[in-house]
Amino acid sequence: MRALVWHGKEDIRCDQVSDPEIEDERDAIIKVTSCAICGSDLHLYHNYVPAMLPGDIMGHEMMGEVVEVGRGVNGALKKGDRIVVPFTIMCGECDQCKRQNFSVCERTNRKKNLGDKVFGHTTAGLFGYTHLTGGYPGGQAEYLRVPFADATHVKVPDNLTDEQVLFLGDIFPTGWQAAAQCDIEPTDTVAVWGCGPVGQMAIRSALLLGAKQVVAIDCLPERLSMGAAGGAITINFAEESVVERLQELTGANGPEKCIDCVGMESHVSLAQPDTVYD
Known part of the structure; x- marks a missing residue:
């Protein structure tokens, strides 16, 4: 074969x-x-x-x-x-x-x-x-x-x-398990860092599990577009401050639950310490 x-x-x-x-x-x-x-x-x-x-x-x-x-x-x-x-x-x-x-x-x-x-x-x-x-x-x-x-x-x-x-x-259960482990409540804002395949599944899983809103964070327009199509509010960290936007979306309380879907090869930019690159 x-x-x-x-x-x-x-x-x-x-x-x-x-x-x-x-x-x-x-x-x-x-x-x-x-x-x-x-x-x-x-x-x-x-x-x-x-x-x-x-x-x-x-x-x-x-x-x-x-x-x-x-x-x-x-x-x-x-x-x-x-x-x-x-x-x-x-x-x-x-x-x-x-x-x-x-x-x-x-x-x-x-x-x-x-x-x-x-x-x-x-x-x-x-x-x-x-x-x-x-x-x-x-x-x-x-x-x-x-x-x-x-x-x-x-x-x-x-x-x-x-x-x-x-x-x-594999890919759907990975995103689902991340969301399930958050013990999501109906009043929760869930922030998902990374809108690759795992992130896309986590976004949809969090919404299926009853999150009030899901915020998807990335810098690639095509991934952010897919996250928005799945029901997420999107933040392009190359264009705006993640911290400021999350504060705005949550009444300055921040998200109740956060999911890291960025991956093994990620790194933080010292120039933008509130951002994570995929």
């Missing part, structure tokens, strides 16, 4: 690689029908994240059609099912999964010792990412092996298109 393969810093190629096979009874194989590129993929592209190896297959936002299942899937999936595959691989049975803390599943990182040494405590296994998180092949490929497939999937009804549900794998 064809897949996007990491070969080193800023060197990703479309290669011919071996098709995945069932390796464990809880596995499934999907034919990938849609996938996306994440900002986290750029971290790998620029080699900001350690423990990538030449030959690693990229991608952790994907969905597709089930073409094969292991006998241990026990009816949770069948051939022909359409599923979104989450970034996080979950067993569904450990203490953390039972608490719905899927990102720290205790069983799915097959290179747990590496994760423990670098992070202090291992994460769950992740698709298409560093070997610190298991080194699992990702979904920017024609086919994907899904470990623990009976738990690691979201079934898609036939009446929804790939474009309507693809973001459920």
Whole structure:
């Protein structure tokens, strides 16, 4: 099959690689029908994240059609099912999964010792990412092996298109979780710094969760326009003071909740200390 393969810093190629096979009874194989590129993929592209190896297959936002299942899937999936595959691989049975803390599943990182040494405590296994998180092949490929497939999937009804549900794998839950952790109340002003993909999802999630108003902060007109289309009040920090505008919008009280969606490569301009660049 064809897949996007990491070969080193800023060197990703479309290669011919071996098709995945069932390796464990809880596995499934999907034919990938849609996938996306994440900002986290750029971290790998620029080699900001350690423990990538030449030959690693990229991608952790994907969905597709089930073409094969292991006998241990026990009816949770069948051939022909359409599923979104989450970034996080979950067993569904450990203490953390039972608490719905899927990102720290205790069983799915097959290179747990590496994760423990670098992070202090291992994460769950992740698709298409560093070997610190298991080194699992990702979904920017024609086919994907899904470990623990009976738990690691979201079934898609036939009446929804790939474009309507693809973001459920990573980008939408990331923005939603940020907003959910704010414990938003109906009187809250929520300020979102950064209007990239995560910021766009956080904006919409905050409004869905009942915020009085959401303020989106960025300097790129196209991103601010998208934030406004999602219902946010926008501030272009290249043109006005963020602090002054927030004070104006909140009766000098400031926002009750703030969400940072700027990203790993951000930096603050000393000339404009109240601004954050994406």
